[in-house]
Amino acid sequence: MNQTRKILSLFIVIVCLTVWPMLTRSQYDSSALLKSWNQPQKPFQIIGNIYYVGTTNLGCYLIKTNAGLILLDTALEESAPLVRANIEALGFKLKDxxxxxxxxxxxxxxxxxxxxxxxTGAKVYALKEDTPILESGGQQGFHPIKPFYPPVKVDKQLRDGEVVRLxxxxxxxxxxxxxxxxxxxxxxxxxENGKSYNVVFTASLxxxxxxxxxxxxxxAGVAEAYAQSFAKLKALPCDVFLGPHTQFFSMADKLKRLGTQPNPFIDPPGLQAFVASNEKAYHEQIQRERKEALTK
Ligand SMILES: [Zn+2]
Structure with missing residues (x-):
């Protein structure tokens, strides 16, 4: 009996050490992918009052105003020291x-x-639909993705079309x-140089x-939501296209040409091409899912 109990205990320990971490790990945890996303990137002025302060892959943007700074996205938890150092390297102060x-x-x-x-003591603004996700550190929402992260309180919830002024x-x-x-x-x-440009910072599609x-x-309405988002983005005037992952707008390539005229980040077809490739993948997935449903 004692021997059986010992074997059983040993079995439980083995299960805990091997199977449980596999179950709780996300497709992203412990992958080389995150490390590759979090490589340091020298910060730089993209155009006018918009600065790049993210990592090689994860876009973070600092917008300078005459009343302080706006920060768009902060990347991974592990990116925090890199983003802070980038902001300071450009001569900006975190408290601004x-x-x-x-x-x-x-x-x-x-x-x-x-x-x-x-x-910084900054106020966090977000659309009301993303607020529960931010305030639960990623645990809420229709499709939570791990790793979860430190929850953050949203100070102001915004609605579609709302303007943030600083x-x-x-x-x-x-x-x-x-x-x-x-x-x-x-x-x-x-x-820039006396000309005005429309900037679009897209999200992920x-x-x-x-x-x-x-x-x-x-x-239930997720497919319709995507369709409406594609249509909205296609209708937007856009000269400068930026986003949360740098490959969306070929940053590495544009950065090589920065300093030449015209500014390489002025890329009017960029957003359209990005939306079109995501829309194509979306239609392909719907077709695939419909086919699979028929063969079941
Ligand atoms: Zn995402």
Missing amino acids: IKIMLSSHAHFDHTAGHAAMKAA GDVAMTALHTPGHTEGNTAWTMKVT SINPGVKMVNNPTW
Whole structure:
């Protein structure tokens, strides 16, 4: 009996050490992918009053106004020291950050929010649809994605089309739901060499692994939400296209040409091409899901 109990205990310990971590690990945890996303990137002025302060892959943007700074996205929790150092390397002060925004409430864009808010005293603004996700550190929402992150209190909940003003800068929140409920494109005007340009900071438009477009059990209207978001983005005037992952707008390539005229970040077809490739993948997934349903 004693021997059986010993064997049973040993069995439980083995299960805990091997199977349980596999069950709780997300597709992202412990992957080389996150490390590659979090490589240091030298900060730089993109155009006018818009500065890049993110990592090689994870876009974080600092917008200078005459009444302080706006920070859009904070990347991973582990990115916090890199983002802070980038802001200071450009000669800005953390305490001048007054407002923090986000593209969408996934760990790779907002996990650094809580620490940055504590360090700066900035107010966090977000669309109301992403607020429960931010305030639960990623645990709420129709499709929670691990790793979860330190929850952050949203000071002001915004609605679609609402304008955020700080000093001489106005940024408009455009609700583009699908990837998350409150997925947000931010638009603003920027001036360089006496010319004004329309800037669009898109959010993510991909469909996360495991998310169904047909008969989604937790968000029945998700496919329709994506369709409306694609249409909204296609109708936007855009000269400068930026986003939460740098490959969306070929940052590495544009950065190589920075300093030449015209500014390589002025890329009017960029947003359209990005939306078109995501829309194509979306239609392909719907077709695939419909086919699979028929063969079942
Ligand atoms: Zn995401």
